[in-house]
Structure formats: structure tokens, C-alpha cells
Amino acid sequence: MKILIVDDYAETKCSGIITECKKRGIEYEIAKGRNSALRRIICKEQNIDGIVLDMGIPVWDNEFTEDEREGDDVLRELHRKKYNIPVLIFSTTNSEYKDECNFVVDQMKEWNVVEEEQKFFAFLEKIEKE
Numbered sequence: 001m002k003i004l005i006v007d008d009y010a011e012t013k014c015s016g017i018i019t020e021c022k023k024r025g026i027e028y029e030i031a032k033g034r035n036s037a038l039r040r041i042i043c044k045e046q047n048i049d050g051i052v053l054d055m056g057i058p059v060w061d062n063e064f065t066e067d068e069r070e071g072d073d074v075l076r077e078l079h080r081k082k083y084n085i086p087v088l089i090f091s092t093t094n095s096e097y098k099d100e101c102n103f104v105v106d107q108m109k110e111w112n113v114v115e116e117e118q119k120f121f122a123f124l125e126k127i128e129k130e
Contacts, residue, residue: 001127002027002047006037006074007054007090014090016111017052017120026124033060034070038077041085048085050127052120055091072097075104086130088123 003026005014010030021028029048031037034057041048055071071089075097078085089095089107098104105126108119 001049001124002029003050003052003127004029004031004037004040004048005052006031006034006057006071007052008032008057009054013054014052014111016117017090020120024124033058034073035060037074041074041078041083042081049130050123051085051087052090052123053087055089055093055095069093071095075101078103086123086126088120 003021005017005028007014007030010018010032018028029040031040037057041051053071053074055069057070058068059070071091072095075087075095078087079101084103087101087104089098089104091107092109095107098107105123106119108116110116
């Protein structure tokens with residue numbers, strides 16, 4: 001199983017998810033911007049089984065500008081290409097587009113809160129079943 005974590009601050013914000021992946025032997029990659037995320041998703045050799053997606057990501061990796069919300073662009077592109085890769089939104093910012101995407105499993109706003117962590121475990125279970 002391989003998960004793509006799309007977050008410009010993945011090493012800190014997603015540290016709980018990364019720790020859990022390591023504990024379970026789940027392979028993961030990190031993309032820090034919209035373009036690198038889409039490149040990894042669309043490239044069939046990558047075999048991404050699930051995506052953890054932040055809404056507030058920049059267009060390019062390491063391009064730190066304020067108020068970029070490129071996560072919705074990732075969802076739109078997945079929907080347009082009819083990819084049904086399960087997505088767990090991991091962001092305090094709501095998506096304007098998630099309700100149109102049947103592949104969005106849930107939205108998780110923080111780690112270290114039992115109810116929120118359960119959303120991540122449900123996401124993993126969904127991936128394992130597919």
C-alpha cells in the first residue's frame with residue numbers, strides 16, 4: 001500500500017500520520033505542492049492507493065505564498081480524470097469541491113484527538129478493501 005501525503009508542512013503537521021504509516025509498514029511519499037502531487041498521481045508507475053490532502057498547498061513545492069488553496073484543484077483534476085483514489089482531507093480549511101467527489105472519504109482536522117484519528121484508520125481500512 002502506498003499513500004501520497006500532500007502538504008507543504010508534512011514533516012511537522014502530518015507527523016502522526018507518518019509515524020502511523022511507519023508503524024504499519026505503509027509506504028508513503030510526500031508532495032509539497034499541487035503540481036508535484038498531480039505528477040505523482042497521474043504517473044501510473046507510482047501506484048498511489050490513497051491520498052492525504054491539505055487544502056492550503058502552493059502550486060509549486062517550496063513556494064510559500066499566503067492564501068493558496070490548491071487542494072481543490074487536485075480534487076477537481078482527480079474528478080475530471082475519473083480517478084477514484086480514496087482521499088482523506090487533512091486540513092482545517094474546508095474544501096469548496098469535496099462534496100462533488102465520491103472518492104473523498106472524510107475530512108480530518110487534527111491529529112491526537114481520538115475521533116479525528118479514527119477517520120485516518122477508517123481511511124486505511126477503505127484502501128485495504130479496494
